[in-house]
Amino acid sequence: DTAVSQTPKYLVTQMGNDKSIKCEQNLGHDTMYWYKQDSKKFLKIMFSYNNKELIINETVPNRFSPKSPDKAHLNLHINSLELGDSAVYFCASSHPLAGGETQYFGPGTRLLVL
Amino acid sequence: SQQGEEDPQALSIQEGENATMNCSYKTSINNLQWYRQNSGRGLVHLILIRSNEREKHSGRLRVTLDTSKKSSSLLITASRAADTASYFCASNNYGQNFVFGPGTRLSVLP
Structure with a gap:
């Protein structure tokens, strides 16, 4: 009955690889987000999707691409992984009728790039 | 650039004491929220205060907002060991994205 779930929980990979992180929410929310939290605990928004439309795209490298097959899912694809991509990635959701x-x-x- | 700033960065208190954390932001806001993050977990929403509010309570939590100083404070009264976590403020600017501060790491010693 987890509201927002992500897989995998841990991801260890080599530089240059391509990887995906999946996110699903069962709250019926219309907007989903991806955040990156670095080693100093700074939390920075990367993307948000509203009804499958990208509405915010912060200045992240185009190696990162969000994919939303439906409004309950927002997956994050990362191409050509770099050492600096090591961080904790959080998915989140919110609902505009609740004020968003x-x-x-x-x-x-938790992504670790070796 | 990082907009939200929490102060202090780390706070260590004894169980039963009160903990006060401060947050500053740079732009005008629609509301400001506080979140808690336990070690190795995601963030959990604690309380929201709107720009036209000055103080809000929720259980042992008390939040104040001073829009003239662009600052907010979170007070946790009668702290417990279970309150040990990182606390983040997040400013929300009229439909724009949420801007999180770097957080305050609170340790409540039994």
Whole structure:
């Protein structure tokens, strides 16, 4: 009955590889987000999707691409992984009818690039 | 650039004491929220205060907002060991993205 789930929880990979992180929410929310939290705990938004439309795209490298097959899922694809991509990636969702004001976060995916 | 800033970066107190954390932001906001993150977990929403509110309570939590100083504070009263976590403020600017601060790491010692 997890509201926002992410897989995998841990991801260890080599530089140059391509990987994906999946996110699913069962809250019926219209907007989903991806955040990156670095080693200093700074949390920075990467993308948000509303009804399958990208509405925010912060200045992240185009190696990162969000994919939303339906409004319950927002997956993150990362191409040509670099050492600096090592971080914890969080998925979140919110609902505009509730003011879009409260975000529900997934447990995070810890990515380590070697 | 990082907009939200929490202060202090780390706080260590004894169980039963009160913990106060501060947050500053740079732009005008629609609302400001506080989140808690336990070690190795995702963020959990604690409380939201709107720009036209000055103070809000929720259980042992008390949040204040001073829009003239662009600052907010979170007070946790009668702290417990289970309150040990990182606390983040997030400013929301009228439909724009949420801007999170770097967080305050709170340790409540038994």
